[in-house]
Amino acid sequence: MLNSSIIEVAIGLSFCYATLALMVSTVQEALASALHLRAHTLLDGIKSMLNDPHFTGLARDLYSHALINPHDDGQALNQHALKHKPSYIQPLHFAIALTDAIGRTPGHSGRLGDDIAAVGDVQLRRALQGLYVRAGGDMQQFQDGVAGWFDSAMARVSGEYKRRSLLISLLLTLLLTVLFNIDTVHLLKTLWQQPALAAQITAAPAALDRQSIDLLFALPIGWSHFPPAFDRAFLLQVAGWLITAASALFGAPFWFSTLQRFMQLRGTGAKPAEAEAPTLARPEPTRGGWGAGT
Structure with a gap:
């Protein structure tokens, strides 16, 4: 004993x-809520995923979609004009919204391959074409592939957010320890x-x-x-x-x-x-x- x-x-x-x-956890959660850290991190992750750092292409179209951002009016020309930024996006909703943003005729699966070929960014176009080919042209399988791609991308974003949160926790802990x-x-x-x-x-x-x-x-x-x-x-x-x-x-x-x-x-x-x-x-x-x- x-x-x-x-x-x-x-x-x-x-x-x-x-x-x-x-105490640190409480203060950190309050800061994250007040500064909308999760929403900003998610937005940065989607901009990186879609190669749209200036928020002028697919990322902006995506955030204008009602499935992604139902509390916004869909008229924002840049990220600063967004009235609301979601903190969480369901993978299937992302896949549907991205398909609609790519397609010139939303919901028309027959010309989705042509719409993907018209995507301006080379890397993004190749990624989408690979998913489309693997889906065999099937809209549902393509959206499932996009949802899986989104999950993988968000896993990396989550890792970055956790590392950032750990740094904030360390600074807050040191501050309260000295205080x-x-x-x-x-x-x-x-x-x-x-x-x-x-x-x-x-x-x-x-x-x-x-x-x-x-x-x-x-x-x-x-x-x-x-x-x-x-x-x-x-x-x-x-x-x-x-x-x-x-x-x-x-x-x-x-x-x-x-x-x-x-x-x-x-x-x-x-x-x-x-x-x-x-x-x-x-x-x-x-x-x-x-x-x-x-």
């Missing part, structure tokens, strides 16, 4: 990382010396609510004076910030799951005595705090 002090320290660290990761002075080295030292601090965490809130914030503030984090002195201790503090940021990037689900496991381990052993349970008012750590002087 693990030493009870080790379990209490692990509980405190896991809860801190989980709450920080949850709240969540130093893993100091946190580890204080929790090891005062393991009863982590005993206050009797539940693992899975949402960012007042309870989780109160519990987070009960831990030895925060600033007692700012700016810090730029000495050897500050270098150790920076190392603690980096460890915190790197750990929080594992995500809230990972840390909440880890926290629950440590809570179960603590439940199988001797519980801390009532006399050892601290109040919500934090004892004075050697550094950090949320009181006066912040």
Whole structure:
């Protein structure tokens, strides 16, 4: 069985990382919604897929289609004139809209081969002709092929979006880590010396609510004076910030799951005595705090 002090320290660290990761996720989702990051990423991916970087050809025609952009009037001459940008497009709807955008007579499958041959971009024309030949001229099979092509292209776009999101998460995590002075080295030292601090965490809130914030503030984090002195201790503090940021990037689900496991381990052993349970008012750590002087 693990030493009870080790379990209490692990509980405190896991809860801190989980709450920080949850805060980052909440802020990131708010930014993505406010800035329409998914919609812009999807638009850039379609422009790249259709070789229409200036949004003057098939990409513009596609976004004017009611299946793709039903909330727009279909009159936009450039992407800045779009009144609405969808965040998600069904592959079949993309295939139908692209077929209509290519065809001079939408829905007329008999001249689709001629319409594809008239596409101006060489690379796009070759791709569409290859799909058309494999479909044997059948409209449904051609649209199924276009839908599969769209899925493959969007998989690459999703990968790019995830890499971009990871970078944003890292920057937000570092920002919040420094803002709240969540130093893993100091946190580890204080929790090891005062393991009863982590005993206050009797539940693992899975949402960012007042309870989780109160519990987070009960831990030895925060600033007692700012700016810090730029000495050897500050270098150790920076190392603690980096460890915190790197750990929080594992995500809230990972840390909440880890926290629950440590809570179960603590439940199988001797519980801390009532006399050892601290109040919500934090004892004075050697550094950090949320009181006066912040």
